[in-house]
Amino acid sequence: MSEATPQTLTIIRPDDWHLHLRDGPTLAAVVGDTARQFQRAIVMPNLQPPVTTGEQALEYRERILEAVSQAGLGDNSFTPLMTLYLTDNTSAEEIRMAHSTGVIHAVKLYPAGATTNSDAGVTDLLKHCSAALEAMQEIGMPLLVHGEVTDPDIDLFDREAVFIERVMIPLRQQFPELKVVFEHLTTKDGVDYVSQAEGPIAATITAHHLLYNRNALFQGGLRPHWYCLPVLKREVHRQALVQAATSDSPRFFLGTDSAPHPRGLKEHACGCAGCYTALHAMELYATAFSRAGRLDRLEAFASLNGPAFYGLPVNTGTLTLERRAFTIPATLPMGEHELVPLAAGETLEWSLVA
Numbered sequence: 001m002s003e004a005t006p007q008t009l010t011i012i013r014p015d016d017w018h019l020h021l022r023d024g025p026t027l028a029a030v031v032g033d034t035a036r037q038f039q040r041a042i043v044m045p046n047l048q049p050p051v052t053t054g055e056q057a058l059e060y061r062e063r064i065l066e067a068v069s070q071a072g073l074g075d076n077s078f079t080p081l082m083t084l085y086l087t088d089n090t091s092a093e094e095i096r097m098a099h100s101t102g103v104i105h106a107v108k109l110y111p112a113g114a115t116t117n118s119d120a121g122v123t124d125l126l127k128h129c130s131a132a133l134e135a136m137q138e139i140g141m142p143l144l145v146h147g148e149v150t151d152p153d154i155d156l157f158d159r160e161a162v163f164i165e166r167v168m169i170p171l172r173q174q175f176p177e178l179k180v181v182f183e184h185l186t187t188k189d190g191v192d193y194v195s196q197a198e199g200p201i202a203a204t205i206t207a208h209h210l211l212y213n214r215n216a217l218f219q220g221g222l223r224p225h226w227y228c229l230p231v232l233k234r235e236v237h238r239q240a241l242v243q244a245a246t247s248d249s250p251r252f253f254l255g256t257d258s259a260p261h262p263r264g265l266k267e268h269a270c271g272c273a274g275c276y277t278a279l280h281a282m283e284l285y286a287t288a289f290s291r292a293g294r295l296d297r298l299e300a301f302a303s304l305n306g307p308a309f310y311g312l313p314v315n316t317g318t319l320t321l322e323r324r325a326f327t328i329p330a331t332l333p334m335g336e337h338e339l340v341p342l343a344a345g346e347t348l349e350w351s352l353v354a
């Protein structure tokens with residue numbers, strides 16, 4: 001065993017800064033996967049109907065804690081960090097009230113129609129949401145951005161780059177002190193922007209965008225379980241993401257964007273966007289960092305950079321991974337449905353130590 005190829009890795013217990021837990025039986029089926037690995041997670045508000053008020057977020061939080069307890073994981077094993085779904089009608093008062101609860105940590109911007117359950121999203125950010133953004137800037141509440149334009153004239157693969165020009169730059173010119181997280185970054189354009197921009201900006205990066213390029217969608221046939229939004233991009237973009245995630249920059253941190261859908265809605269003529277990665281999130285990230293020869297950077301990315309940006313304490317526990325083959329199960333139970341995890345049947349190089 002040489003020093004260059006460590007066989008185990010112990011890091012401070014990580015957090016997931018972008019997660020879809022859903023509700024009801026799906027929540028009950030998936031929450032344990034996240035709680036086993038992560039101390040905290042930023043929980044996305046794109047339920048049906050979306051979580052648009054502080055009161056709804058508090059109720060949703062109770063349902064999550066109940067599901068954690070039902071899963072037998074112990075009371076302090078997992079802390080959900082709640083978010084609000086920004087709409088054209090979100091008021092400054094709603095933002096202040098949500099912030100004052102101490103358990104609602106951010107506000108999510110979905111451009112209307114950009115992705116799963118985003119119909120109630122924002123139609124024109126600077127026109128309709130200035131009061132809410134003003135309040136967030138003042139109290140230091142981050143705006144989490146799904147950074148894709150929805151203009152049908154823009155090629156699907158260019159929507160992140162065009163969003164930077166059309167929305168991100170004008171937004172940050174008008175609100176230069178607003179904390180912004182560019183969620184699930186997928187392009188070199190995004191990496192360059194986040195690396196160089198002035199002011200409080202950061203980005204989350206998923207494991208699947210670090211491990212796969214868009215060829216994965218079509219390898220041997222059309223593979224719906226690799227379909228997510230923003231969609232996987234060219235290899236040059238994947239390489240830029242790996243470079244960013246493993247760099248010294250504190251602006252990049254872990255966000256799985258794990259998004260469970262029933263198997264029947266993925267394997268469908270009009271399949272849902274979203275990859276289920278909560279089951280094996282840290283194994284996927286460790287495999288990506290290990291392949292880049294930068295396992296030494298995983299702790300900063302997974303456990304340090306996120307809390308620093310959000311102004312939260314670093315966790316106290318630890319998590320250990322070992323270099324042992326992990327074969328991803330073909331399916332998982334999800335209420336009355338089946339759930340297919342990303343890369344089902346494939347073998348990863350790293351396993352979690354229980």
Ligand code: NCD
Pocket residue numbers: 020046115116117146227228229230257259260273274275
């Ligand atoms: C997410 C979902 O299913 O809720 N899907 C996805 O492809 N990532 C929505 C989102 O984060 O865009």
Ligand code: ZN
Pocket residue numbers: 018019020044257259
């Ligand atoms: Zn998401």
